[in-house]
Amino acid sequence: MTALALSPRRLGTTGPEVFPLGLGCMGMSDLYGPADRTESIATLHAALDAGVTLLDTGDFYGMGHNELLIAEALKGRARENVVLSVKFGALRDPAGNWIGYDARPQAVKTALAYTLKRLGVDYIDIYRPARLDPVVPIEETVGAIADMVQAGYVRHIGLSEVGAETIRRAAAVHPISDLQIEYSLISRGIEDGILETCRDLGIGITAYGVLSRGLISGHYQASGAASDFRAHSPRFQGENVAENLKLVEALRQVAQARGASVAQVAIAWVAAQGADILPLVGARRRDRLAEALGSLNVTLDAAALAAIEAAIPKGAAKGERYAAAQMEMLDSERTGA
Template sequence: MTSMPTRRLGRDGPEVSALGLGCMSYMQPGEEGGRAAVGTIQAALDAGFTLLDTADFYGSGVSEMNVGQAIRGRREQAFLSVKFGVQASPTRGIIGLDGRPNSVKNFAAYSLRRLGVDVIDLYQPARADPEVSYEETIGAVADLIQEGKVRYLGVSEVGADLLRRAHAVHPVTALEIEYSLACRFIEAEILPTARELGVGIVPYRILADGLLTGAAPQDTHFRVPRMQGENYARNRETAKALDEMAAAKGVTPAQLAIAWVLSRGDDIVPLIGVSRPSRIADNMAALAIALTAAERAELDRAFAPDAIVGARYPEAVLKWAAT
């Protein structure tokens, strides 16, 4: 198996694994689902993953409990990134946001208990609550840092303006945001701003919901426009450039897509999702893939910022996302 290198998370942040583990899928209730989740997380830790990314609303706390069980007795191996602030219905639908300072501190108290830890390494509002001053939300996290309950401030799905506003309250260590060959909107303003401020980038959805791998659209709690109907057919035509290059290099499209994100800068730590331990080595193989300048240029041409059609979220969710 390819060994796991490290990258610094932000200019003044800690060193973490070059790939992070997204823990959204580890929220199946019940004893069997918990065992599978814990086993996969522990296998990832064994393979060198340190950055574990979860949220209090993933399965209404189930993901956090599984992560907590997985790191029991090995806390020092894990860098815990936790998102908060999304209000979810019993059917997992997003029904709102809550960035009020007292709510932030309440969320943190419950996350600390579910994770079984004394401190959260990176704490971040999942979205900016439009009804609350972003400075107030960030200030509550700064208070938690002062109290020793949080180590670093993160932000998620915000544009350049909110990133600057957050950084003015307290130094931001990392920005979690969607970034992939199929979704490159951050390159215009958000990525340069993050680099100016010394903020690391933690990309998620780096396979664009399976669009870059040819996976069939999945029925989830919302329908992604870029994965529907004519949009999906056209986008898969675009993605053939990735398929062909991957075949020529003897790797999978997923591995090549991960390698492309890794190649965008040493300040980028992408999140991957792993459904079972046997998939860990496949994903880590991307770390050994080198892209030539000509290959990068070819992918840049094929996946120009406007090449993928259809929004990355439905309108009801997109209103809370960065643009």
């Protein structure tokens, strides 16, 4: 990897410096079908050994399982070498069903207490509500996290999947390090005002779904598992998935011409959209992690970027990224810019 590729990225003007790729850990516990615990731990170790610093999780990933898994992987590791990014607020029942959000100040502090215990740490680097609570003003939620910053339990405050107005309201209460939001070649809604707002305010972007949950990875195969939420996502259904995979084949031609894989080009494209953008990769296996790390060796010049745009033009994807009920929960989609 080149020195340039390995240059750290800062999450906004107030956030931490991190390795130029982050690891999203959700799939090791939830939502993509069965995961291999041993391989998950090995993948976490491989990521840390490769220099990856940011690990992203949520207290509702496997109802605490993901935090416990990360805690196990971090045993014997220096705490200061890891940036833990944690989402909270999503409510689930014992069967794993989604039953709403709770971002009231007292819920914020209770959730944080449990997260600290499960992860076995004294502080969380970046703490963020997973979604906007429709009945709790964002000022109250951010204010509660700010109390925890003052008390030393949280270092930075982040946001997730919120629109420009909410971002501005939150930033007026306390500096925001980064906005976590889906961003990929086939999910580019952030470009319609949200990215500009974040840049105006000095807020970084942590981009998840850079491979659109495997759809544009070049490796996609339906798992068939009942627990794989992609079976209910419009982009993965019927004619939509067939049309979307045609886009992937067009991208494959661009990638092969440059000696890279589809996934590497897709990740590199997100990284190329700005030094203030940190791609999160959701690798659950060491081979997929190694492939993702290889994206750091991919240089996209103007010709390459034009070829990628021609292969997958903005708005080319068929189907929404979530089912209609879930789309309604996204402040980032509801409010647009």
